[in-house]
Amino acid sequence: MRKSSYLVIPIAAFALMATNASAFNTDALEKAGLTDDQIEAFKEAQELRSDGDRDGARDVLAGAGIDLDVLDEVRRAAVNERDDHREAIDQAIADDSFDEFIALDLTGPLEVIDTEAEFEKLVEAHSLRDAGDYTAAREIFDELGVTTGDSHSLRGSNRGQYEPAHQYTGNRPTSDDE
Numbered sequence: 001m002r003k004s005s006y007l008v009i010p011i012a013a014f015a016l017m018a019t020n021a022s023a024f025n026t027d028a029l030e031k032a033g034l035t036d037d038q039i040e041a042f043k044e045a046q047e048l049r050s051d052g053d054r055d056g057a058r059d060v061l062a063g064a065g066i067d068l069d070v071l072d073e074v075r076r077a078a079v080n081e082r083d084d085h086r087e088a089i090d091q092a093i094a095d096d097s098f099d100e101f102i103a104l105d106l107t108g109p110l111e112v113i114d115t116e117a118e119f120e121k122l123v124e125a126h127s128l129r130d131a132g133d134y135t136a137a138r139e140i141f142d143e144l145g146v147t148t149g150d151s152h153s154l155r156g157s158n159r160g161q162y163e164p165a166h167q168y169t170g171n172r173p174t175s176d177d178e
Helices: 010-017 026-031 038-050 053-065 070-094 096-105 108-112 114-128 134-144
Strands: 153-155 161-163
Touching: 026 038, 026 070, 026 161, 070 096, 096 114, 096 161, 114 134
Parallel strands: none
Antiparallel strands: none
């Protein structure tokens, strides 16, 4: 195990903790190889940090033997879990399967989709977007209450999140595309 400075741990830990907290659920922490005690310490450190007690959080992590190597494993597991979750969302939409979709732990913009009728509209919006009809897709997203932000469109084909459409096409959308 790599030795690290006592002060480096909080920097890495808090960088991790500042990301989406749901990415650090128990499954991700278990997949990273953390012991039950380390999982509890990680959760406690997250709470301490959110309360503003960075020193306390650092001490809890260090006391549980969580160093930079462990934090790197947690980060990798969280990224893998997030990507798997996004793929499951994308697959449910591609399969037009409300049962698959609703069985997922949905957070963020898609958590507003909770009926089969709303899901069918989401599938329709994806189809429109994939066909290049960004205006019609945006209208459906807006109707559903699925927020995409200014000049953003839902990119469902790989990430299950909202990002600038031009980031993937190489073309900035014109006002007609939005």
